[in-house]
Amino acid sequence: MIENVDLSLVDWSRAQFALTAIYHWLFVPLTLGLSFIVAMMETIYVKTGKEEWKRMTRFWMTLFGINFAIGVATGIILEFEFGTNWSNYSWFVGDIFGAPLAIEGILAFFLESTFVAVMFFGWNKVSKKFHLASTWLVAIGANLSALWILVANAWMQNPVGMTFNPDTARNEMVNFWAVLFNPVAVDKFLHTIFSGFLLASVFVMGISAWFMLKKREEWLTKRSILIAAVFGLLSSLMVAFTGDMSAKTLAKVQPVKFAAMEALYDGSKDAGLVAFGVLKKSDEKILEKKEVKDFAMKIRIPGLLSIMTGGSRDVFVPGIRDLISYGDSVRNILSISEMMQRGLYAKEVLNDYKRAKMLNDKEQAEIIKNEYFGSRTFLEENFRYFGYAFLNSPEDAVPNVPVAFYTFHLMVMLGFFFILVCMIALFLLYRGSLQKNKWFLWVALLSIPLVYICSEAGWVTAEMGRQPWIIQDLMPVSVAVSQISPGAVMTTFILFAVLFTALLAAEVSIMVKQIKTGPKH
Secondary structure (H helix, E strand, C coil), X not given: CCCCCCHHXXXXXXXXXXXXXXXXXXXXXXXXXXXXXXXXXXXXXXXXXXXXXXXHHHXXXXXXXXXXXXXXXXXXXXXXXXXXXXXXXXXHHXXXXXXXXXXXXXXXXXXXXXXXXXXXXXXXXXXXXXXXXXXXXXXXXXXXXXXXXXXXXXXXXXXXXXXXXXXXXXXXXXXXXXXXXXXXXXXXXHHHHHHHHHHHHHHHHHHHHHHHXXXXXXXXXXXXXXXXXXXXXHHHHHHHHHHXXXXXXXXXXXXXXXXXXXXXXXXXXXXXXXXXXXXXXXXXXXXXXXCCCCEEEEEEECCHHHHHHHCCCCCCECCHHHHHHCCECCCCECCHHHHHHHHHHHHHHHHHHHHHHXXXXXXXXXXXXXXXXXXXXXXXXXXXXXXXXXXXXXXXXXCCHHHHHHHHHHHHHHHHHHHHHHHHHHHHHHHCCCCCCXXXXXXXXXXXXXXXXXXXHHHHXXXXXXXXXXXXXXXEHHHCCCCCXXXXXXXXXXXXXXXXXXXXXXXXXXXXXXXXXXXXX
């Protein structure tokens, strides 16, 4: 792995990947949720035989199709960037990371793309039941695609099920099921797909509210809002539940990220959860022990953070300063300083092995390989912290706290807001007064951009919160980058920015035109 890299290359490579990921995620969650909403609507059509349900299904299916096409294009580019911009990463863990991506391409995407043609062009060409089955298979395929991609991403957050081969300097998979059922993967998959379901529900409610404000398609919009509100309420509650599950997992496997999300610098028992807060200047030295207030103001729920992570107010929750210097003995988490020492030791052993092989000292190489890399104890107690050998100081292991804190709390606040929106929609439908309450119709319409902001904020929290790691504890971003010209990356960044913005503008334009046209008779 390369140690001396051009930081401008790292920054531009990160910027390009972030740009692609942000644009890609503008399309994916709507695909995840809208596919199931469309399938539910078509199921009602097949059971009732009413043409109005077919009109409704085809209208939302058209919006799904516009979004689906552009989402595929950005997703392909995103996967290629692992090879072009992050070749050291791909070399180091390609045997593991590539497996779920390959499964996604061979199985899930194949399933999705095969039946999407029947879904769009099979009306009146195949039987109703076969068409309905195709629609459901597209929805299942879209979410299976998300599963395998999220499994790959979760492995980067919590690497499991692998061993290190010193001869190739690669990590190799030894337990596929450990990778698939990684606790982070389970939490991430459930939280992500339910957030996609929620986004699609808010999208359908918002568009339907616009039709109501224009006094168009009353029959269609009422039923669309009913389906979306029920689906959205259930999904929003599951988002909250899986978010709580994820937080408990992060406290164990990514404690620094967890502390950064709460801007918790100094740990304590009976630790409170910050419901809302404004951070003070974040330029103080983290290691400085001085009486400072980390918040300019905050609304704090006493004891809740300890209860969430350990089930009791007596549970100690470590802060950033604690993790740097002391770790957490209760959860068997070492301090960052200790992990740096172990990482340096692992790196020295690997260098000794390389040196012995270079000098053709087969006997010494065999001794090192058997005694160290053949030992589970060495791999688990030392090599798992290999990435810390590339950090200059313990503070380098701490992410940007304001970014992690603000994006996380924005996501949480908007998440509870959408629970309220879905509940109010159902209450007004029950009362038969939805159309009379124009204020709510405007709230539903304006919630569309808010739900996209919420979705993007969640991913910013997840990815920025684990910095500086591309693979938690094993590989920092700075050594994962390809050795190419920063100018080349900058050029492609600009090209992608123009291309993706044009694609987004085209999609929004086409969608707006289709919405204004409305369902076809």
